[in-house]
Amino acid sequence: MKKLYALVAAVAMMGAVNAQNWTLYDCSVLPENAFPVWGLGDKGTVYAQYSVTDGVLMETSTGDDDKLSYKLKITQPVNATWMFKLKAGEKKNSPEFEINTKDASGTVYRINLKLYNDGASKYIGLNYTDLADATFPSAKDFSVTDWHIYRITIKNGKEFSLYVDENVTPVLTGNASTSNQTQFLRFGDFGSTLTEGYIDWMAWEVETGYAPGEGTNPTAVKEKISNLDIVSVEYFTLTGVASGSNYEALPAGVYIQKSTYANGAVESVKISKSKK
Numbered sequence: 001m002k003k004l005y006a007l008v009a010a011v012a013m014m015g016a017v018n019a020q021n022w023t024l025y026d027c028s029v030l031p032e033n034a035f036p037v038w039g040l041g042d043k044g045t046v047y048a049q050y051s052v053t054d055g056v057l058m059e060t061s062t063g064d065d066d067k068l069s070y071k072l073k074i075t076q077p078v079n080a081t082w083m084f085k086l087k088a089g090e091k092k093n094s095p096e097f098e099i100n101t102k103d104a105s106g107t108v109y110r111i112n113l114k115l116y117n118d119g120a121s122k123y124i125g126l127n128y129t130d131l132a133d134a135t136f137p138s139a140k141d142f143s144v145t146d147w148h149i150y151r152i153t154i155k156n157g158k159e160f161s162l163y164v165d166e167n168v169t170p171v172l173t174g175n176a177s178t179s180n181q182t183q184f185l186r187f188g189d190f191g192s193t194l195t196e197g198y199i200d201w202m203a204w205e206v207e208t209g210y211a212p213g214e215g216t217n218p219t220a221v222k223e224k225i226s227n228l229d230i231v232s233v234e235y236f237t238l239t240g241v242a243s244g245s246n247y248e249a250l251p252a253g254v255y256i257q258k259s260t261y262a263n264g265a266v267e268s269v270k271i272s273k274s275k276k
Contacts, residue, residue: 027057035270041069048189069188077206088115089196103157110179115144128177153209166212
């Protein structure tokens, strides 16, 4: 069953303020089976293929025109952070990762990241920015086919920084370009080239735009809760209506099971109950 964690430093529903609230998709199931559910985005006549093996989401395509992407359609924030642990495969490019935010006036901006593995050239590429050639690095000792953690931060709707492997110095900074997209996050094969990539996890927050070392570190969520006691379990309908804490008393249906751990971490899992 897909697990999705919100790591909470101080959450309003727990009677505190100044929330630091990360959401983590651990890629142990396909995006359409996660919670919140990722909707389908770009679709080609032939779909790009997604599969999960040992908790890693793999995407691959067999032709340049193959495509299939996923999108998370929530309110576009002014400040945000999106992190993902990713590596490219042996084909030309990794899947693309696009974040859409808005400034105080409501103007929407986007920035798009993908890893290029084009023969001798292996680099990070950013699209939809004010940089003439938004690529990193020029050094040949950086391999996009190795695992790396990528962190995109957005401030004031359009001011971005890209960090690699939690180094506090960004590798690229600038401004995002205007967008007509309505979703917050989108990733996958958008078409036009062969793609292959592997995603271990991704995490996002929609309040601050944290640089490495700021706020809570979402990479520790699974480790933090794995050996902790569950202090409470609650059930909700898919529309968010509280349904109590007694699983046996629930009518048949689909629910969100929310488990709270001893350190305040919250695990939300979509479950199905066949009969009362």
